[in-house]
Each structure stands twice: as structure tokens, then as C-alpha cells.
Amino acid sequence: MAYPEFDAPSPHHAVEPPHERRGVCFHHTVLGFAETIAFMQSPASRVSYHVVIAPDGARARLVPEERVAWHAGVSSFQGREGCNAFLLGVAFAGDTRVAPLTEAQVESALEWLEARWARLGWSLDWMTDHRQIAPGRKDDLAPVEWERLRAAIAARFGG
Numbered sequence: 440m441a442y443p444e445f446d447a448p449s450p451h452h453a454v455e456p457p458h459e460r461r462g463v464c465f466h467h468t469v470l471g472f473a474e475t476i477a478f479m480q481s482p483a484s485r486v487s488y489h490v491v492i493a494p495d496g497a498r499a500r501l502v503p504e505e506r507v508a509w510h511a512g513v514s515s516f517q518g519r520e521g522c523n524a525f526l527l528g529v530a531f532a533g534d535t536r537v538a539p540l541t542e543a544q545v546e547s548a549l550e551w552l553e554a555r556w557a558r559l560g561w562s563l564d565w566m567t568d569h570r571q572i573a574p575g576r577k578d579d580l581a582p583v584e585w586e587r588l589r590a591a592i593a594a595r596f597g598g
């Protein structure tokens with residue numbers, strides 16, 4: 440594995456029912472990497488991603504992917520509401536409205552996807568971002584950065 444990955448457990452998740460893992464919702468955190476982890480671990484926050492990716496590509500695992508993390512809120516995708524049940528939450532540290540994803544962040548995300556893509560039967564149709572599943576309420580990712588990430592996923596895995 441090219442990028443380091445470590446556990447930084449967040450208590451903000453549900454054990455049952457198990458996560459359906461149909462696809463992925465990407466986010467940006469606005470906060471920095473360490474600040475994001477601290478926030479996800481804070482008892483008051485009640486929010487979490489499955490994984491957060493640092494600008495250098497390092498990944499922190501916050502919630503086991505078999506469990507439902509609380510990243511999407513009120514949301515709808517593929518005709519279904521409540522995306523937390525079926526989309527894993529992958530977040531990039533930083534704010535894509537202010538600065539683009541680093542190459543290492545994109546590569547690390549692809550590496551993370553690679554380990555799951557075939558096994559979980561994923562396709563490009565099941566990749567999205569928070570802005571698209573919560574329109575008017577959320578603005579992550581910046582559209583240009585979503586298009587860049589989507590193109591990178593398509594180039595690596597096809598449609």
C-alpha cells in the first residue's frame with residue numbers, strides 16, 4: 440500500500456443494521472486533517488466519516504466500513520433517501536472551494552477504491568459527492584474538483 444492508513448476511531452456510528460456499501464459519497468472537511476479527526480472523536484459532534492484523507496495521502500479510519508457513519512444527513516441518491524445506510528463516507532481534509540485536492544489525495548482515494556471496487560461491485564454511477572446528494576444544503580466538493588476526481592476514477596476503473 441503506497442499511503443499509510445491508521446485507525447482513529449470515532450464513536451459516532453450505528454452498529455446495526457450493517458452498512459450496505461453500495462457506493463461512496465465524497466466530502467471535504469474544511470478543517471485540517473488533525474482537526475477533523477479531533478472533531479469526529481469529540482463527544483459533542485455526532486458526525487463522522489468512514490475515512491479522512493490528508494493532503495499527503497495518509498488515511499485515518501474513523502468508522503469501520505461495515506457500520507453506518509453519520510456523514511450525509513438529509514440526503515437522496517439513486518431515488519433513495521438516507522444515504523448513510525448505503526454510501527460510505529470518504530472525506531478529503533481541506534476545502535476544495537479554496538484549494539484543489541492534492542495529487543496525493545486523489546491517488547490515495549483511488550488506492551482506497553481499488554481495494555473495494557471489484558469486491559463490492561461498484562460502478563461510476565454509485566460514486567457521488569455531498570453537494571449532489573444534499574443540493575442547496577451542502578457544497579462539498581467544489582464542482583471542478585468533483586469532475587476531476589470523477590475523471591480520475593473513470594480512468595482507473597472505467598464506467
Ligand SMILES: [Zn+2]
Nearest residue numbers: 466467569579
Ligand atoms: Zn460533506
